[in-house]
Amino acid sequence: MWQVYALAILMIVGSLVAVHTRYLLSAVISLAVVGLALCVAFLYLQAPDCAITQIVVEVLALIILIRATGVERDMSEIKNRKEIFAYEAIGIFIIAFAFFAFRALSYLPEFGHPVMKVSQEYIRKGLEQTGAANLVTSVLLDFRAYDTLGEATVLFTAILGAIVVLREVGRKKK
Amino acid sequence: MNPLKEPQRGMTVIVKTIAKFVVPPIILFGIYIVLHGHLTPGGGFAGGVIVGSAFILLTLAFGKEVAFQKLKRSTASVLESVGALIFLSLALLGIAAGGWFFLNFLPKGHPLRILSAGFIPLANIGIGIKVGAGIFAVFLTLIVFRVSAKK
Amino acid sequence: MLFFLSFVVFLIGLYCVATRKNLLKIVMGIVIMEYAVNFFLILLGYRMGGVAPIVTEGVKEAKFVDPLPQAMVLTSIVISIATLAFIVAICIRIYQRYHTFDVTEIRRLKG
Incomplete structure (x- = not known):
């Protein structure tokens, strides 16, 4: 590795x-x-x-x-102006964040040995229940298709938002 | 010459010639990725983004006028909605077939063939149309928009 | 150890978002954090000596890696490009309004 x-x-x-x-x-x-x-x-x-x-x-x-x-x-790059206490505050925040996150890392399963409670079922029954050889596709579009539907909604909304923000038609001229 | 600042003219003749040869195989590869999504790595998301990026290459190389002749922005928006509707109607047809939402109602077929896995290839096609058209539409919006540079 | 490295990438992105004054640098920090999270999720699903979760002819009972995080990360990558386009669109509108990308400048003009 x-x-x-x-x-x-x-x-x-x-x-x-x-x-x-x-x-x-x-x-x-x-x-x-x-x-x-x-x-x-x-x-x-x-x-x-x-x-x-x-x-x-x-x-x-x-x-x-x-x-x-x-x-x-x-x-x-825009010049960074010195702001009093800004860097110190950010340093303290990042150190605190890192401390708790590294504590949490010790509770994770060891690398290379994941907990596969649900995925065992997907791997064992994926081919016969969906007929798709690619197990990622069978999870994406059959077992967990609701997630994909939500993802499609988020994608649609983000693209709609970008088009609306940059729209020229219907905006008042300054 | 920066093509992002001058979207009308396009790039030099070298880029145009290479793009002319490269764009059809890229689109073909994207369609292959979409159609074989249930057998090989890939699927609707990857294939849709590949097809969309082929059109983006066309826009960058030839300028926006040529790309608009191939695919207008309103057409791209309509195609995105059509892809979403294909996916949603497949989900609703599961109820109509006497089951539940997202029921895989088509016959499974023989595994490891292209005509297998029920409605997954159809859903892949819907997702592919949606993602490709959406990426292309948002790219056109970003490129066509002109920023007034004066202070 | 690899979890630790992906976490360091996340912290660099957080540092970038917190300290930089340029709006585009902040966007880049957000993108770095997205990469770190995707990397971490794929690392969680890896299995020692596993193969990609694709059934091929003959190999029926192989030792597959976890397909669930891969499917989730696949959607996450595509969402990230759409949200990036949205953020960039907002940044361009802000530039058109204020003629600068400086965050402190924008804050001051806003009042």
Whole structure:
């Protein structure tokens, strides 16, 4: 599993660069590095469905973010003004968050040995009950189709919201 | 030349030529991913996004006029609603067939063939139409919108 | 250990959202957090020596990894692209109104 460790470290480095670089375009490209490393990690973790979707979505996210950064003429970072106590407060918050989350991590099952109470049934009966060879599809569209319906609703609402926010027709001219 | 700032003109002749050759195989691959969703990795979500991204490549390479000739934004919105309605009506047909919501009412067929798994391929097609058209519609909205740059 | 690394990625995204002043940097922090959560969910479903949950000819009783988190993450990825487009649309509208991406500037102008 050393490949997944290497990809996780690459993700950490990429996100650090994305946070700290001065130019917005470099930040967007570092973000794409994080997404593509995640895609390869999905392949190593035996999730090819997620890998296919992730790589296409990553490219689209890159295009959308470049569109957003292209709006500004100079693509450099806005100067951070010093605010009293702001960094200290954020540091304390992140440390507290990390403390409780690491406590919670110790209660999780060990890596590589998941608790598969429901999934055992899906794996055992998936093929004969749905007839689909791809068990992810059988979970997505048969056993848990309500989730997919909700997902379709969320997708519809988000796209509707984006179109309405950027609409030209019916807006008053300033 | 930044095509995102000048959406009318499109890119250079090299990009246009390559895009002309590349776009049909991408669309074909997306349709393959959708139709084989119950046998191989992929499915409605992945295939729909692939088909949508092929149209986005067309828009970026040739400018928005050519892409509008292929698929208008209103048509894309209508297609998205049609995909959602296909999925929902499949779910309701389960009740009509004398069962419950999302009953897999079609015959299962022989496993590992393309005509198997009941209504899952049809639902995949609905999801694929919905996701692809939706992604393309939101992309067109983002690209066509012009920001007034003056202070 | 891998859980720990995915959690570090999440914390970096949180740090980015909390400290940056640029609106687009905040959007990038949100995207980093989405990646971290997807990575964590897939890690939870992995099984040592497992294979992808796809039945092929001949292999009927293989040791499959958990298909449930994969299905959920698949929907989550597609939702994330739609919400990203929505957020970017709002950011472009804010830029058109205030001619800046600086969060403190926007707050000051709002009053």
